[in-house]
Amino acid sequence: MKKTITMPKLSANMETGVLVSINKQVGDSVKKGDVLFEVETEKVVSEVESDEEGILVKFFFKEGDSVKVDEVIAEIEV
Amino acid sequence: MKYIVSTNDDVYFNLALEEYIFNNLKDNSYFMLWKNHDSIVLGKHQNVFEEINIKAIEKDNIKVARRITGGGTVFHDRGNLNYSFITAYDKNKFIDYDQFITPVIEALNTIGVKAEKRRTSDIAIEGKKISGSAQTVKGNRALHHGTLLYDADLYMLNHLLKTTDGKIESKSVKSVPSIVTNIKDHLGDKSMTIDQFQDLLLATMFSKGIEKFEITDQHIEAVNELVENKYSKWEWNYGNSPDxxxxxxxxxxxxxxxxxxxxxxxxxxxxxxxxxxxxxxxxxxxxxxxxxxxxxxxxxxxxxxxxxxxxxxxxxxxxxxxx
Missing domain, CATH: 3.30.390.50 (CO dehydrogenase flavoprotein, C-terminal domain)
Structure with a gap:
């Protein structure tokens, strides 16, 4: 089964966040709590951790991309 | 909450101390005050070469340090007081600057400084910035820190943050330049030193009292290790810049x-x-x-x-x- 990881809404006014760092690559196995990527918005760096265990099968963006809140960033096959 | 006043003015040490507390001491909340010797501190995902006067920084041998929070580049010297809140963070709530900035503004007001919030994360006097802040959140912990320009060398600040007149293109997080002012210039009593200001700020913010956190030799050892392996490294400070x-x-x-x-x-x-x-x-x-x-x-x-x-x-x- 595929689980999608979306851009979190970190603050009340947030519309987009910058994907400042990608910490897992397609093909990597992912455990719960592993940092998947980092988002920056309004001078806050947030390390986004995985709630799933599985294999990262898709990543739709590159480092430095601006991503809208709720847009799908990655897929994990669980 | 417990407080820590760092007696070390090395930028690498203080950033490492902050990160060490953030990652390891999760049982309590901490409020830390610290000052650095002349240095440049940049946001985690910035391109250092896009933010600083490279020639001047190399000539004056200014330390450049990358922090773990977001935002832009700042100049620190012994006239700038930094504060940090290291606390629990609820993932289901939105990120909030006010819970950290408001007590600082209220304390400044009590001291007689007409400071007010500006934009999301700044403090200003008459529209001129005296404080910028940034955060990082990880799991259930948050680190919020900010600068307080008390009696900083504003010539050096502007000189070292003057960027190239060439054209740089990158996907880095950019700084937002502001007109700045020193708090001391807005005080009735201009004889107060930055150390006295630091003590007064702490006493005013925590007028009901706050326990001191004692840093042990064991903590210092771990912090020094982080300095050696991360904060003093060219690879972290410069090499981590986006292409x-x-x-x-x-x-x-x-x-x-x-x-x-x-x-x-x-x-x-x-x-x-x-x-x-x-x-x-x-x-x-x-x-x-x-x-x-x-x-x-x-x-x-x-x-x-x-x-x-x-x-x-x-x-x-x-x-x-x-x-």
Whole structure:
């Protein structure tokens, strides 16, 4: 089964966040709590951790991309 | 909440101490006050080369440090007081600056400083910035920290943060420049030192009392290890900059010279130079693979044999064309 990881809404006014760092690559196995990527918005760096265990099968963006809140960033096959 | 006043003014040490507490001491909340000797502190995902006056920083031997929070580049000296809140964070709630900034503003107001919030994360007096702040959140912990310009050298601040007049393109997080002012200039009693201001701020913010956190030798040892393995490393401070391209059209000894560089992880990856009166191929070859540092680029140019044929060559003027 595929689980999608979306851009979190970190603050009340947030519309987009910058994907400042990608910490897992397609093909990597992912455990719960592993940092998947980092988002920056309004001078806050947030390390986004995985709630799933599985294999990262898709990543739709590159480092430095601006991503809208709720847009799908990655897929994990669980 | 417990408080810590760092007695060390080394920027690497203080950033490491902050990160150590953030990652390891999760049983309590902490409020930390700290000052650094002259240094530049940049946001976690910034391109250092896009934010600083590289030549001036190398000439004055200013330490450059990358922090783990977001946001832009700031100058620290002994006239700037930094504060940090390291607390629990609820993932299901939105990120909030006010819970940390408001107590600082209220304390400043009590002291007699007409400070107010500006934008999301700044504090200003009459529209001029005295404080900027940034955060990082990880799991269930948050780190919020900010600067307080008390009696900082604003000439140095503007001088060291003056960026290149060449064109840089990258996907880095950019700084937002602001007009700044020192808190001391807005106080009735101008005899207060920054150390007295620090004590007063702490006493005013925690008027009901706050317990001191005692740093042990064991903590110091772990912090020093973090300094050694991370904060003092060129790879962390400079090498972690996002890749960028650089373009500058200049005159060297009254002759036009166009420079195009791509820099990856702080190292010149490719170099294209146009200028009919210069031995461009030789310079290009020599600079590829060099760390993008003013002193190192100048050293490479000094060793370029074909440049030695140019009469009255000024290597500083030529090196300026690359920054």
């Amino acid at each position: 960028f391209s650089y373009e500058k059209k200049s005159l060297a000894f009254s002759k036009p010279i166009d420079v195009k560089l791509t820099v990856k992880k702080g190292i010149i990856h490719s170099c294209a130079i146009k200028g009919k009166d210069f031995p461009c191929n030789d310079m290009e070859e020599s600079l590829s693979g060099t760390i993008y540092s003013y002193n190192l680029v100048k050293d490479k140019l000094l060793k370029c044999n074909s440049l030695k044929n140019i009469k009255n060559i000024n290597y500083d003027e030529l090196a300026n064309c690359f920054f």
